[in-house]
Amino acid sequence: MTKIILPLLALIYFSTAWSQNKFQAMIKDEENKQPLVGANVILEGTTIGGSADLNGFVEIQNIPDGKQKIIFSYIGYQKRSEIFNFPLSQSEPVEILLHADVEEMEQVVVSATRSSRTIADIPTRIEAISGEELDEKGNMKPGDIRMLLNESTGIQTQQTSATSYNSNIRIQGLDGKYTHILKDGFPLYSGFSGGLSLLQIVPLDLKQVEVIKGASSTLHGGGAIAGLVNLVSRTPTDVRQLNVMLNGTSALGLDASGFFAQKSGKIGTIVFFSYNLGTPYDPADIGLTAIPEFRRYTINPKLFVYFNDKTTLNLGFNSTIEDRTGGDIRYIEGKADSVYSYFEKNETIRFSTQFGLDYRTAEESKFSLKNSVSYYDRSVEIPDFKFAGTQVSSFSEANYSHVSEQFEWIAGLNLWTDQFTQDQLDTSEVVDYNHITLGAFVQNTLKASEKVSLETGLRFDHQNEYGSFVLPRMALLLKINPKLTLRLGGGLGYKTPTVFTEEGERLQFRNVLPIDIEGTKAEESIGTTFDTNYRTPLSEQMTFSINSLLFYTRVNEPILLAPNSSGLYEFQQPKGFIDTKGIETNIKLTYDHFKLFVGYTHANVKQHYNGNTTTFPLVARHRLNNVLIYEIHEQLRIGLEAYYFSPQILNDGRTGRQYWILGLMTEKIWEDFSIFLNFENFLDTRQTKFESIFTGSITNPTFNDIYAPVDGFVVNGGLKIRF
Numbered sequence: 064m065t066k067i068i069l070p071l072l073a074l075i076y077f078s079t080a081w082s083q084n085k086f087q088a089m090i091k092d093e094e095n096k097q098p099l100v101g102a103n104v105i106l107e108g109t110t111i112g113g114s115a116d117l118n119g120f121v122e123i124q125n126i127p128d129g130k131q132k133i134i135f136s137y138i139g140y141q142k143r144s145e146i147f148n149f150p151l152s153q154s155e156p157v158e159i160l161l162h163a164d165v166e167e168m169e170q171v172v173v174s175a176t177r178s179s180r181t182i183a184d185i186p187t188r189i190e191a192i193s194g195e196e197l198d199e200k201g202n203m204k205p206g207d208i209r210m211l212l213n214e215s216t217g218i219q220t221q222q223t224s225a226t227s228y229n230s231n232i233r234i235q236g237l238d239g240k241y242t243h244i245l246k247d248g249f250p251l252y253s254g255f256s257g258g259l260s261l262l263q264i265v266p267l268d269l270k271q272v273e274v275i276k277g278a279s280s281t282l283h284g285g286g287a288i289a290g291l292v293n294l295v296s297r298t299p300t301d302v303r304q305l306n307v308m309l310n311g312t313s314a315l316g317l318d319a320s321g322f323f324a325q326k327s328g329k330i331g332t333i334v335f336f337s338y339n340l341g342t343p344y345d346p347a348d349i350g351l352t353a354i355p356e357f358r359r360y361t362i363n364p365k366l367f368v369y370f371n372d373k374t375t376l377n378l379g380f381n382s383t384i385e386d387r388t389g390g391d392i393r394y395i396e397g398k399a400d401s402v403y404s405y406f407e408k409n410e411t412i413r414f415s416t417q418f419g420l421d422y423r424t425a426e427e428s429k430f431s432l433k434n435s436v437s438y439y440d441r442s443v444e445i446p447d448f449k450f451a452g453t454q455v456s457s458f459s460e461a462n463y464s465h466v467s468e469q470f471e472w473i474a475g476l477n478l479w480t481d482q483f484t485q486d487q488l489d490t491s492e493v494v495d496y497n498h499i500t501l502g503a504f505v506q507n508t509l510k511a512s513e514k515v516s517l518e519t520g521l522r523f524d525h526q527n528e529y530g531s532f533v534l535p536r537m538a539l540l541l542k543i544n545p546k547l548t549l550r551l552g553g554g555l556g557y558k559t560p561t562v563f564t565e566e567g568e569r570l571q572f573r574n575v576l577p578i579d580i581e582g583t584k585a586e587e588s589i590g591t592t593f594d595t596n597y598r599t600p601l602s603e604q605m606t607f608s609i610n611s612l613l614f615y616t617r618v619n620e621p622i623l624l625a626p627n628s629s630g631l632y633e634f635q636q637p638k639g640f641i642d643t644k645g646i647e648t649n650i651k652l653t654y655d656h657f658k659l660f661v662g663y664t665h666a667n668v669k670q671h672y673n674g675n676t677t678t679f680p681l682v683a684r685h686r687l688n689n690v691l692i693y694e695i696h697e698q699l700r701i702g703l704e705a706y707y708f709s710p711q712i713l714n715d716g717r718t719g720r721q722y723w724i725l726g727l728m729t730e731k732i733w734e735d736f737s738i739f740l741n742f743e744n745f746l747d748t749r750q751t752k753f754e755s756i757f758t759g760s761i762t763n764p765t766f767n768d769i770y771a772p773v774d775g776f777v778v779n780g781g782l783k784i785r786f
Contacts, residue, residue: 084149085124087156090115090135092163092545095513099161099545101599102137107144117544120156135159137545137600174248174273174295186508186518186538188550188594188612190215193271195694199702201266202739203728205310205318205781206339206359208264208272212292214706216662216688217276217612217647220261221681222769223568225756226352226389227407230261231565234276234289235614236643236666236682240564241588243279243287246294249435251381251415253286254563255454255483256439259411263383265361267308267320268335270297276647277614278590280556281520281536284479284502288556288588288618289643299324299331299367303786310781314354314774315342318781331367333379341387343395346775347751350403350761353773355389365417372423379417386410390445391761402762405446407571412440427466431475434459442486443571446763450572452485452495471508478502483561494562494577499527516540520554529585532557546599553591558618560585560634566624567632569766575624576633583622583636590616610649617642639672641679656695662688678712681770685709700730711770719770720753740780747776 090102098119105112106126115121123133128149136142140161147157182189192200192211200211212232213220219233231239244252244260252260272294279287297304303325310318317340324333337359344354365379388395390406415437422430435458442451462475479500485493506520518538525531536554543549560578567575591614598608618641627633645665652659664686668679687707694700704726711719725746730739750756750771757764 083124084126084128084151085122086126086133086147086149086151087120087122088115088135088159089156090119090121090137090159090161092140093160094163096160097513097545099137099140101546102135102140102161103600103603105134105136105603107132107134135161136603137161174293184510184516184540186516186540186550187275187552188277188538188592190274190276191271192274195700197266197269197271199692199700199728199730201269201308202310202730202781203726203741203743203779205267205308205320205779206265206316206337207262208266208294209261211266211272212261212274214688214690214704215274216649216686217664217666218274219683219686221565222773223258223565224389224407225766225769225773227355227387227409228262228389229258229409229568231257231568232261232292233682234274235616235645235647235664236668236679237289237616237618237641238565240561241286241289241558241618243283243291244294245283245291246381247296247417248283248293248433249415249417250283250286250456250458250479251435251437254456254481254561255441255452256413256437256456257563258568259385259387259409259441263359263361263385263411263413264294265318265320265335265337265339267306267337268296268322268333268363269294271295276612277552277592277616278536278554278556278588280588281504281522281534281554282506284477284500284522284524285526285532285557285559285585288558288586288590289616296363296365297322297324297333299326299333301326305786307784307786308781309783310779313776313778314344314346316340316344316354316779326367326369329369331369333363333365333367335361335363337361343389343392344774345392346747347749347773349751349756350392351405351757351764352389352392352395353749353751353775355387355407356395357385357387359383359385359387374423375419375421377417377419381413381415381417383411383413402760404762405764406444408442408444410442412438414438429464431462431464432460445571445573448571448573449488450485451488452483454481454483456481469510472506474503474505476501476503491574492577494572494575496561496578497527498559500559501525514542518552524557526559526585528580529559532585532587546597548596550594550596551592552594553589556588556590558586558588560622562634564622564624570624570632574631576627576631578622578634583634584620586618586621588616588618590614605652605654608651610647612647613645614647615642615644637672639670641668641670643668643679656693658690658692658694660688660690660692662686664688680712680714681768683708683711697732699732700728702728704728708771713768713770715767719750719768722748722753722771724748724772735786736782736784738780738782741778743777743779744772744774745776748772749775 090099102115104121113121113123134144204210209220212218220230223229234242276290279291306322308320320337322335339359341357343352343356361383363381368376387409391403393403394406417435419433437456439454457480460477464473481498502524504522509517520536522534534555538552541549593613596610600606621641648663650661668682670677689705692702706724710721724744727742757766759765
């Protein structure tokens with residue numbers, strides 16, 4: 064029997080060995096026929112597979128006879144499977160074309176670049192926070208957008224008031240006045256209206272947030288030296304949207320927001336409302352608020368009229384009313400006396416209108432008109448001093464765009480008016496101003512080939528008090544291969560001087576003199592960025608991407624606020640410059656339901672005056688963002704966050720402490736509702752643990768720079784309902 068079985072087994076073995084086949088393929092992009100380097104090929108149900116080389120060629124061997132299913136995949140492309148009958152009748156490699164996945168390839172159209180192209184095809188480097196990421200950030204701070212921006216690589220929110228939470232946004236370490244904040248392309252948050260803007264924008268009605276880092280004045284005028292943030296509102300669809308969010312915090316805060324949108328025939332409507340409540344909160348038990356008492360009401364209705372396929376009109380109205388009081392807890396609770404009497408009150412009324420008209424003259428051409436008018440009334444009061452005034456501003460623009468397969472042109476004119484009138488409450492000199500800026504711009508995007516695109520732009524602005532500015536800009540996109548993309552950009556910028564800066568906010572504008580227009584010039588800048596983006600699949604379930612941005616920006620003859628011999632504060636413009644240079648790196652690793660994000664920022668910001676070089680204050684030279692998320696799509700989301708800030712130089716010459724902030728976010732999702740619970744800063748990192756945040760007496764405190772959190776560990780949780 065053994066003599067029969069052994070030869071039979073040998074025969075089966077050699078028969079099987081001789082029946083093994085090889086498979087060869089050329090894997091390419093369906094649209095442009097470019098090879099997909101690193102595309103994966105695997106024989107279903109086995110570990111037999113391989114990856115495409117630089118020419119898109121792949122070969123796998125040891126394939127048994129008969130019908131076999133082979134699976135082809137590549138990050139950013141739809142998976143494809145084909146059945147082949149082995150042995151194959153042809154000996155030449157099989158051509159396999161993969162189709163780009165719309166969602167994975169970041170097919171998000173952004174408006175901050177004034178282009179109708181997608182993120183993947185725009186030469187300008189742009190970051191879009193949207194979808195689930197925007198939803199996650201909104202859960203953590205439903206009442207404002209500070210956390211949404213502060214947890215992004217290269218962006219830091221700088222608190223300017225120890226007791227009222229007033230904050231500004233810094234991009235790549237530069238002062239907040241150099242960042243332009245837009246709402247649907249309208250400059251609604253500049254000048255006096257910028258001091259509380261981050262605290263008064265509720266994220267529930269936002270579709271996405273677009274961030275451009277580096278020189279952007281050519282696109283949107285003065286003020287975008289460090290970059291710009293464009294907040295894009297949701298628009299109505301044929302499917303009704305009705306969302307409600309309720310949130311409460313362990314610091315006794317409350318947020319209640321509602322959003323409704325629907326398109327019915329030729330009419331679309333949006334209504335957004337929000338009520339936000341803050342209770343005086345003092346986790347350090349020092350008698351001063353880390354979170355002030357406040358009440359805020361927001362309502363933003365919007366109407367869309369779709370006259371026909373060519374013409375669309377939209378009309379909107381934004382309103383915010385808020386009372387905010389920080390300071391001594393006893394004072395706020397009505398127990399003030401001669402000792403416990405310090406307070407800081409902010410009262411705000413904000414109204415703005417938006418108008419937009421789009422007329423498509425042809426399939427590839429469009430004419431647009433838009434206008435906004437803003438009214439902002441704010442008062443800041445501390446013991447024995449009050450600063451108040453109104454800002455009335457308007458923005459109007461007419462532009463024409465034309466898009467073809469190879470070119471995209473946009474040209475336009477805009478007029479920006481900005482008038483501030485201070486209430487005359489004492490004998491001090493008022494800081495009124497009236498700025499009128501007329502601008503003209505043209506931009507061209509050239510798609511030279513499937514791998515090369517060039518964006519060029521030119522703006523001419525004339526400002527009534529500071530003269531004329533010519534602002535060129537360039538951005539180049541190189542798609543080296545499907546895995547590697549390079550971007551190079553740069554341009555000029557300028558900033559019109561006003562008294563409304565971070566330094567002025569910290570002083571509540573007390574004893575701040577108006578700007579000497581005759582002896583002051585606008586701040587001018589030059590900036591450049593170089594971006595590399597690489598992504599690749601590591602396996603069927605694992606993907607890896609890395610993005611690095613090198614940046615440099617120089618601001619010539621910056622305006623500084625300094626005390627004079629009379630004890631008053633005046634704006635000076637010494638000869639010299641401020642520059643920032645560094646690198647941002649973002650790494651993303653995904654495996655099955657897990658996502659790991661690691662972001663590092665190195666920002667080296669220096670001041671150069673009279674031959675001396677010093678470090679710019681309140682900048683963490685090294686920052687590290689780490690986020691690990693476990694997510695089952697539309698079912699469950701759990702995230703662990705860890706953020707590191709290196710020591711910062713303070714305005715008084717001292718050096719602050721380094722620190723970590725850790726957080727945990729959770730959300731359980733059902734079809735019509737979800738519940739969320741977040742543990743923010745659960746290590747209770749607070750500046751009040753490191754040092755006192757003020758000097759002097761509790762009656763008349765002098766506050767130190769705020770460089771770390773003061774509110775500490777806070778838990779928030781709530782409910783989101785989708786009708």
